[in-house]
Amino acid sequence: MGKLIKLFTSLVTSLYTLLTIMLLVVVVFTVIVFTSDGIDNASSNIKALFSSIKSTSVNTADETSQQSFGRGFSASDPQNLGNVADPNYVITFPKDHYSHDSFDIEWWYLTANLQDGEGNDYGLQWTLFRFRNPNANAKLSKSQQASLKHGTDDDSLMLEDRPKAVGSDWSNEHIYMAHASVHSESKHWFSEKFARGNVGNAGVEKSPFKLFIDDWQWQSPTAGLLPSNLTFNTKLISNSASNNNENSKGENSNTDSYLNVQLNLANTGPFILQGQRGYSIKSANGKHASHYYSAPFITVEGTFTARDSGKQIAVNGNAWFDQEWTSQLLDEATLGWDWLSLHLDNGDKIMAFQMRLQDQADYITGTYINADGSTTTLRPSDIELNAIELTSVGNKKLPLYWQLKVEIKGVEVSIKATKNDQWNPASIAYYEGTVAVSGTHSGKGFLELTGY
Helix, strand or coil: HHHHHHHHHHCCCCCCCCCCHHHHHHHHHHHHHCCCCHHHHHHHHHHHHHHHHHCCCCCCCCCEECCCCCHHHHHHHHHHHHCCCCCCCCCCCCHCHHHHCCCCCEEEEEEEEEEEEEEEEEEEEEEEEEECCCCCCCCHHHHHHHHHCCCCCCCCHHHHHHHCCCCCCCCEEEEEEEEEEECCEEEEEEEEEECCCCCCCEEECCCCCCEEEECEECCCCCCCCCCCCEEEEEEEEEEEHHHHCCCCCCCCCCCCEEEEEEEEEEEEECCEECCCCEEEEECCCCCCEEEEEEEEEEEEEEEEECCCCCCCEEEEEEEEEEEEEEECCCCCEEEEEEEEEEECCCEEEEEEEEEECCCCCCCCEEECCCCCCCCEEEEEHCEEEEEEEEECCCCCCEEEEEEEEEEHEEEEEEEECCCCCEECCCCCCEEEEEEEEEEEECCCEEECCCCC
């Protein structure tokens, strides 16, 4: 595992760091606390904080300081940049559930808001990432490289027929990473896996469809994404109930260090093409974009089984799935993003995100999804997304309280994390957790914060 992590971290190169951020956060947050006269001023001060963080950077090799989210492919080696998102590309299924190997990064991502029979809430996340190593084909001929670059997204080109680097199946251009997380009121289970692509222990299979990394598997009986069965296991990393010598009602005992998860996923609505027919613009200048679709109408039934005690908990609820692929979100200008997926109690859904980019204004957009599956793309002028309050999580100050306004849909809601400490301590750490929605509409959802 150490060698794989080292291999991955060597891939994720050119990450410049921000030594002064923590001091800046403390100073500006103090200003917020002692000078704000209310929510409006607090929101203004937080936006100023974000602006200061974006404009403050120090290039250093100190691995202990905070790192920016971008990897620097385009800045460090632009000739090896993978395919870029194309506004004329037409997303089709089931083809586009599969891997798009000529793009630098891709992820298949599930979040779920679940409950057990006693009314206890759980938040669940499962994500499979694929990273392309732009230097893996250095030993291939130019004609082989051209074939790989322009052919690997072709549905007719099977994995075993693709050009390979000279020497070994291990010498290929893909690394997979997966994250699994489950939150109860007082506990957090989280695990991370790495695997080399094309050698049999991670990847995507087509018919029947399967996403897998070792024994973590998403399997469908058809060539499509859904219906499917998802199985994985994850390790207990925090347990506030044990610190208080008590458990939340319905949770596993303090000795249950591993959780086995089995979920049955069914789709009750259409796939949603985000942005412009699946071409999702991420910046005002249009230089950052991805191909992006969602499955926000997933119902879930399943079980959590404590490995140590054997105790089972039946759960059910709603889930949201995203697949996204790009080569344009890993440059040095990408500082991170704030992303929300919301299940409203009236059946409607909302996706909204804010991209934070170096030397550019934050870019905010989203999609309003009606209960019948019809959609409205939310342009930056249609949506207001404001961080209202910063919350201490470990040694960080994170925006866990937001206000969202979509005037054309009569939406004005507050969005709050249901549990503050939902930080995933991964190799590239980020925040991923459940939120509650109140105001003109009520509901549940997920918040993701990267680059902090």
